[in-house]
Amino acid sequence: MQTQLREYVADREQLAAALAHDLRTPLTRIRLRLELLRKSQLRQSLMHDLNDIEAISRSVIDFATYEIVDEEQEKIDFWSLVDSIADNYPQVSFDKASLVSRGMICIGRPIALRRCVTNLVENAVTYGTKAHVSLAQSGSDILLTIRDEGPGIPQAKLDEVFQPFRRVETSRNRQTGGFGLGLTIARNIARRCGGDITLENDVKGGLRAELRIPRLT
Numbered sequence: 001m002q003t004q005l006r007e008y009v010a011d012r013e014q015l016a017a018a019l020a021h022d023l024r025t026p027l028t029r030i031r032l033r034l035e036l037l038r039k040s041q042l043r044q045s046l047m048h049d050l051n052d053i054e055a056i057s058r059s060v061i062d063f064a065t066y067e068i069v070d071e072e073q074e075k076i077d078f079w080s081l082v083d084s085i086a087d088n089y090p091q092v093s094f095d096k097a098s099l100v101s102r103g104m105i106c107i108g109r110p111i112a113l114r115r116c117v118t119n120l121v122e123n124a125v126t127y128g129t130k131a132h133v134s135l136a137q138s139g140s141d142i143l144l145t146i147r148d149e150g151p152g153i154p155q156a157k158l159d160e161v162f163q164p165f166r167r168v169e170t171s172r173n174r175q176t177g178g179f180g181l182g183l184t185i186a187r188n189i190a191r192r193c194g195g196d197i198t199l200e201n202d203v204k205g206g207l208r209a210e211l212r213i214p215r216l217t
Ligand SMILES: Nc1ncnc2c1ncn2[C@@H]1O[C@H](COP(=O)(O)OP(=O)(O)OP(=O)(O)O)[C@@H](O)[C@H]1O
Pocket: 119, 123, 124, 125, 127, 128, 148, 150, 151, 152, 153, 161, 162, 166, 167, 168, 169, 171, 177, 178, 179, 180, 181, 182, 183, 184, 207
């Protein structure tokens, strides 16, 4: 049993996926039963809790399966990728001045990379209201910088927030709604294509997230 357990733990992604998947059936049953109850304060608050459990379980499935999906690597025009993401957010300004960054190509999985950048942009918009995005060439890397106008992250927590389910206390409220997986996923994706993500508090205030990806030369 010990060995079996160790094998399971070694394959924790699979385990998390299976667990989250198996939770779905009883959760659906509970939802149906709750709907049969008379409207009341209790039903209301149980529904609320159930919504939370379902959302957590969805995000765990997401987290556990995003690497299993096998997506082929391909050449990606990084400028176009960032531009199309920025287009979806009115709070984002994309500094297009740096023409040198146009036409920079990297090798990666397009859906994953889109998710990586989106997670960073979403954090900037959620916690920092506005995001200033710029793209540059840095040595043999493509360097994406996202600076926001929020409170930043306490210095001592800058590493910690990359851990799964880790959130800074002040943002632990329902409005922001996350589960603390966005940065974990984004960093995993960046590292898988030979890059990385770093966070620092900008001298002008706000958080500054940098994503580096090797450029195809
Ligand atoms: N731009 C930012 N400004 C301030 N705090 C931030 C910023 N980005 C991330 N954080 C802090 O880091 C925590 C972890 O971020 P992460 O993206 O991993 O998870 P999340 O946003 O809470 O949830 P989700 O899984 O939906 O992304 C956030 O909860 C927040 O406290």
